[in-house]
Amino acid sequence: MIEVNWMKSILYITANPKREELSNSLTVGRRLVNAYRSLNPDAAITEIDVYRQPIPLVNEHFLAARPKIAAGEVPDQLPPEEKEITERFYARTLQFMEADTYIFAFPLWNFGVPPLLKAYVDTIKVARKTFRYTPAGPEGLLKNKTAVLIQSSGDVYTTGPLREYEHGSRYLKSVLSFIGVERIETILMEGMDKSGGDATEKRNQAIERAVELAKTL
Numbered sequence: 527m528i529e530v531n532w533m534k535s536i537l538y539i540t541a542n543p544k545r546e547e548l549s550n551s552l553t554v555g556r557r558l559v560n561a562y563r564s565l566n567p568d569a570a571i572t573e574i575d576v577y578r579q580p581i582p583l584v585n586e587h588f589l590a591a592r593p594k595i596a597a598g599e600v601p602d603q604l605p606p607e608e609k610e611i612t613e614r615f616y617a618r619t620l621q622f623m624e625a626d627t628y629i630f631a632f633p634l635w636n637f638g639v640p641p642l643l644k645a646y647v648d649t650i651k652v653a654r655k656t657f658r659y660t661p662a663g664p665e666g667l668l669k670n671k672t673a674v675l676i677q678s679s680g681d682v683y684t685t686g687p688l689r690e691y692e693h694g695s696r697y698l699k700s701v702l703s704f705i706g707v708e709r710i711e712t713i714l715m716e717g718m719d720k721s722g723g724d725a726t727e728k729r730n731q732a733i734e735r736a737v738e739l740a741k742t743l
């Protein structure tokens with residue numbers, strides 16, 4: 527049997543304006559990326575920091591261009607403002623489609639993902655590129671992809687009174703499975719801001735899990 531040495535391409539997507547060493551989610555994310563790199567030294571790992579790299583926002587020009595693109599126009603045929611946003615936007619879509627594995631690291635903010643991560647989601651959940659509508663219903667177009675979601679939250683949502691309130695990792699999971707990502711792993715650090723809590727221990731457990739997970743990606 528011929529063994530194919532196929533290197534996966536990884537996108538490490540972070541959404542946190544904090545410095546890495548001050549952030550639970552970014553610290554765990556970095557440990558996962560480092561562990562993966564030490565096991566796969568030649569892997570192509572691209573980092574997208576949505577707070578430090580401009581993520582194109584859906585705006586008036588993008589919305590004007592969208593039906594034209596759907597009708598078959600290419601960006602070069604569009605007015606300059608529409609061409610500019612459209613090219614930047616779909617470059618993100620394409621970059622996502624071409625990767626094999628996604629690692630997301632982010633905090634829970636007001637029960638959801640940070641707003642610039644939502645802006646990034648707008649660039650990856652795109653009709654006719656990452657999903658399509660068929661007579662049988664919507665169909666995800668991504669195949670053979672894996673995602674890891676690393677989320678830190680001040681409170682606890684997997685049990686207790688706030689169970690219904692977590693729309694961060696759950697939202698991202700919905701989006702990713704909708705567009706076809708089959709394997710989605712989550713590393714949740716919960717109750718990280720509770721006084722008298724064991725945040726350091728939880729973070730260390732999350733790091734252990736991340737390092738183990740790296741072996742399976």
Ligand SMILES: Cc1cc2nc3c(=O)[nH]c(=O)nc-3n(C[C@H](O)[C@H](O)[C@H](O)COP(=O)(O)O)c2cc1C
Nearest residue numbers: 549550551552633634635636637678679680681718
């Ligand atoms: C703007 C903002 C909103 C937040 N909203 C929530 C929230 O809705 N629920 C929660 O449990 N924690 C909330 N937190 C707390 C963070 O989720 C918590 O501190 C988390 O551990 C931060 O992760 P990090 O260390 O990776 O930044 C919020 C923090 C900020 C700054």
